[in-house]
Amino acid sequence: MTKIPHRLYLTEDQMPRQWYNLRADMKEQPDPLLNPGTLEPLRTEELYPIFCEALARQEMDGQTRFFDIPEPVREVYKMYRPSPLIRAYNLEKALGTPAKIYYKFEGNNTSGSHKLNSAVAQAYYAKEQGITRLTTETGAGQWGTALAEACSYFGIDLDVFMVKCSYEQKPFRKAVMGVFDARVTPSPSMTTEAGRKILSENPDTTGSLGCAISEAVESAVSTPNSRYVLGSVLNQVLLHQSIIGLESALAMEQLGEYPDVVVGCAGGGSNLGGLIAPFMRDKLTGIRNPRIVAVEPASCPSFTRGKYAYDFCDTGKVTPMARMYTLGSGFIPSANHAGGLRYHGMSPILSKLYHDGYMEAVSYKQTEVFEAAVRFAKLETILPAPESAHAIKGAMDVALQCKETGEEKTILFGLTGTGYFDMTAYESYLNGSMNDHVPTDEELQKGFDSLPDIPQNKNI
Amino acid sequence: MTKIPHRLYLTEDQMPRQWYNLRADMKEQPDPLLNPGTLEPLRTEELYPIFCEALARQEMDGQTRFFDIPEPVREVYKMYRPSPLIRAYNLEKALGTPAKIYYKFEGNNTSGSHKLNSAVAQAYYAKEQGITRLTTETGAGQWGTALAEACSYFGIDLDVFMVKCSYEQKPFRKAVMGVFDARVTPSPSMTTEAGRKILSENPDTTGSLGCAISEAVESAVSTPNSRYVLGSVLNQVLLHQSIIGLESALAMEQLGEYPDVVVGCAGGGSNLGGLIAPFMRDKLTGIRNPRIVAVEPASCPSFTRGKYAYDFCDTGKVTPMARMYTLGSGFIPSANHAGGLRYHGMSPILSKLYHDGYMEAVSYKQTEVFEAAVRFAKLETILPAPESAHAIKGAMDVALQCKETGEEKTILFGLTGTGYFDMTAYESYLNGSMNDHVPTDEELQKGFDSLPDIPQNKNI
Numbered sequence: 001m002t003k004i005p006h007r008l009y010l011t012e013d014q015m016p017r018q019w020y021n022l023r024a025d026m027k028e029q030p031d032p033l034l035n036p037g038t039l040e041p042l043r044t045e046e047l048y049p050i051f052c053e054a055l056a057r058q059e060m061d062g063q064t065r066f067f068d069i070p071e072p073v074r075e076v077y078k079m080y081r082p083s084p085l086i087r088a089y090n091l092e093k094a095l096g097t098p099a100k101i102y103y104k105f106e107g108n109n110t111s112g113s114h115k116l117n118s119a120v121a122q123a124y125y126a127k128e129q130g131i132t133r134l135t136t137e138t139g140a141g142q143w144g145t146a147l148a149e150a151c152s153y154f155g156i157d158l159d160v161f162m163v164k165c166s167y168e169q170k171p172f173r174k175a176v177m178g179v180f181d182a183r184v185t186p187s188p189s190m191t192t193e194a195g196r197k198i199l200s201e202n203p204d205t206t207g208s209l210g211c212a213i214s215e216a217v218e219s220a221v222s223t224p225n226s227r228y229v230l231g232s233v234l235n236q237v238l239l240h241q242s243i244i245g246l247e248s249a250l251a252m253e254q255l256g257e258y259p260d261v262v263v264g265c266a267g268g269g270s271n272l273g274g275l276i277a278p279f280m281r282d283k284l285t286g287i288r289n290p291r292i293v294a295v296e297p298a299s300c301p302s303f304t305r306g307k308y309a310y311d312f313c314d315t316g317k318v319t320p321m322a323r324m325y326t327l328g329s330g331f332i333p334s335a336n337h338a339g340g341l342r343y344h345g346m347s348p349i350l351s352k353l354y355h356d357g358y359m360e361a362v363s364y365k366q367t368e369v370f371e372a373a374v375r376f377a378k379l380e381t382i383l384p385a386p387e388s389a390h391a392i393k394g395a396m397d398v399a400l401q402c403k404e405t406g407e408e409k410t411i412l413f414g415l416t417g418t419g420y421f422d423m424t425a426y427e428s429y430l431n432g433s434m435n436d437h438v439p440t441d442e443e444l445q446k447g448f449d450s451l452p453d454i455p456q457n458k459n460i
Numbered sequence: 461m462t463k464i465p466h467r468l469y470l471t472e473d474q475m476p477r478q479w480y481n482l483r484a485d486m487k488e489q490p491d492p493l494l495n496p497g498t499l500e501p502l503r504t505e506e507l508y509p510i511f512c513e514a515l516a517r518q519e520m521d522g523q524t525r526f527f528d529i530p531e532p533v534r535e536v537y538k539m540y541r542p543s544p545l546i547r548a549y550n551l552e553k554a555l556g557t558p559a560k561i562y563y564k565f566e567g568n569n570t571s572g573s574h575k576l577n578s579a580v581a582q583a584y585y586a587k588e589q590g591i592t593r594l595t596t597e598t599g600a601g602q603w604g605t606a607l608a609e610a611c612s613y614f615g616i617d618l619d620v621f622m623v624k625c626s627y628e629q630k631p632f633r634k635a636v637m638g639v640f641d642a643r644v645t646p647s648p649s650m651t652t653e654a655g656r657k658i659l660s661e662n663p664d665t666t667g668s669l670g671c672a673i674s675e676a677v678e679s680a681v682s683t684p685n686s687r688y689v690l691g692s693v694l695n696q697v698l699l700h701q702s703i704i705g706l707e708s709a710l711a712m713e714q715l716g717e718y719p720d721v722v723v724g725c726a727g728g729g730s731n732l733g734g735l736i737a738p739f740m741r742d743k744l745t746g747i748r749n750p751r752i753v754a755v756e757p758a759s760c761p762s763f764t765r766g767k768y769a770y771d772f773c774d775t776g777k778v779t780p781m782a783r784m785y786t787l788g789s790g791f792i793p794s795a796n797h798a799g800g801l802r803y804h805g806m807s808p809i810l811s812k813l814y815h816d817g818y819m820e821a822v823s824y825k826q827t828e829v830f831e832a833a834v835r836f837a838k839l840e841t842i843l844p845a846p847e848s849a850h851a852i853k854g855a856m857d858v859a860l861q862c863k864e865t866g867e868e869k870t871i872l873f874g875l876t877g878t879g880y881f882d883m884t885a886y887e888s889y890l891n892g893s894m895n896d897h898v899p900t901d902e903e904l905q906k907g908f909d910s911l912p913d914i915p916q917n918k919n920i
Binding site for chain 2: 005006007009011012013076078079080090108109110112116149152153171172175176178179180374377378380381382383418420421423424426427430
């Protein structure tokens, strides 16, 4: 038998031409979005002032199994995709595990992560509708960079509200977005009502994704011909990100492999939802039964310590309400360098699947995550993003379990991106100043107290 | 006819198993290295205190056409190679050129550049000889990062002398090297005699590659079981970097293409020498006749305004002397953000080829280089390193010439790396504060005055 290569790239011809919509195979749909005023299920049209129409329809469509990837989007995908499926031979050897470890690496593009997959789609649909300006938020800065690239490509203006602590920790992210002509504002800012309100209540806040979302949404809906876009959590984002899983499944098939365990980091769910899509489909339809493991930071543990409840997607409470695993939109996560995972909620699709027992979740403290990141970098030559390192740590632990049991399992994890803009974080790890704070029950309770007091939340 | 794909990756099986030594096909060899004391041609053994033996032999071997790539080196290559050959469809379209533009992209690894190709080889040979510590210099930081990765992989200690202005402009480069356990010292430093001497003469100097080389060499030869390694200029480095050109030639052959023009940036020559290797071979052996174009910064114009003379490779004048295009080891280039191109000399192999008329050279000011870089990033989704952007600008100009003449030429250029650690430079471009100083004739003369006053230099 030929040895399996270190890296497998699909050819351009083999690239998927459709995205896969996981909801079409779910036995029960995620609970509907609610209009916060009426508490009635949201109608698609009600989303049109916020999202452009094609995206609003994708957001609400639980039936259509496959969506054609528009030709112009595929043309951009071809500029940085397919991404490689990599066999982690050195990591396996160093761990002494009988398990085979594969990872799908999404970091080899200038956004530095998988975020470009949805950014290109969202910018394209906006362009199609004649939208001239988009707004968004960014935490770690990867989504903002991705969207800046996509908007520059399609000729759309972009305003990015960047979580203040990331803005300060990662000055060069702002510069990259600037190369692509995006305007970047640290959030909370005085440019929106939501920002001013948050600042008046908490002048020293370093911001949060939830808060930046409030500002970006307000800025979009109050400006003509503008729309808001989001890089995670939403159903449409998971749809676009299914390209990750579809490519992974094809590549593994070519190698004669199938993952027994699929591991992904989970912040809002964009990568995890995309990575697991075809494998979860097999599970939902009874064809195969892979273990699916979500990995989150112990400092922001939506799955492992959150509640499955209706909540706002933002801190300013201007968005529709979604039923999801949440720590409450008022939860303030402690400083954690995985900015992309510092979100109070979780994708409603993934939340439903987790609630129904199709997935597991684990959490890790950031020091052990960075320990895994540095070990991985030395063995596999890729310096991972802090977010991605959560998946590495999760996969390593599964591989070490295999070592104990002697099981030759096949593990697939998602390496979402590179850590080149996260060196402040690495420095704090290397010099021992990293903070491992985990929220106390009292701190969590404060977040839960911010949950909407509505009938749907009575029994949580 | 099938459309040529955007990206072509060779398979692992197709990867070259040998490096190609350009000297074996040169009609005249480059002039020999000289012992600065005796002015006699250097013997291989005289290099053993500086370089490990296998590398010293590669350095001096003008006969052996192909060197087997050792298996452990190939194993590391497989972790980040083959690198893609990319068709720049969008750039072609934006320029309105009939030319076809391809580029070989070496930036998709954590060192961010092609430098890893030689770092892995040099660290491997050191390990084989039982060397426990290496020293080197780094300008832009890409070589230092590459070597840090390679040394970490093979278990060798590493001391990096980093040009002070880069050390200050790129604090995060130091952190990346730290992840891979390298010690980084800003140069000139007080830790070496060479550094102390340079500082006493010029306390405010922001350093130079030539100066960092002096310190690294001194640190190696004065410490047991240590050797010095260099990321460019040397014959051995061009040998290792031939992997770039060999892969490019194979990939182009698969597409039924051959470059009419090959364009590469030139600092010390590591990328250019590697990229052009198989194409220059065709030229030397009379099989084909591609144009070969070297692109350098106008602020450090070794080819276009330098002299072909014997010179020291370092500022402290501790190295052997090489005949090359040089601005004089005492030349201080003005601040330029392409730190990897701020070197007074040039590969002796490339210098000889240029002198004998096999290559052309052009120079550009940095503002026009960054203009090309930003345009390229928006069109091709990759943010280039400032060094690489010189090749982009060069290739764009060739393509625009084709537009004028209507010639459908095939252009290949080398995109050596990514600019994620160069955001200070991009910021200065974007805010209009970039300096375009070009050395005056008087400034150049000062550099030439530092050339060794030896018989071989009498007729320059």
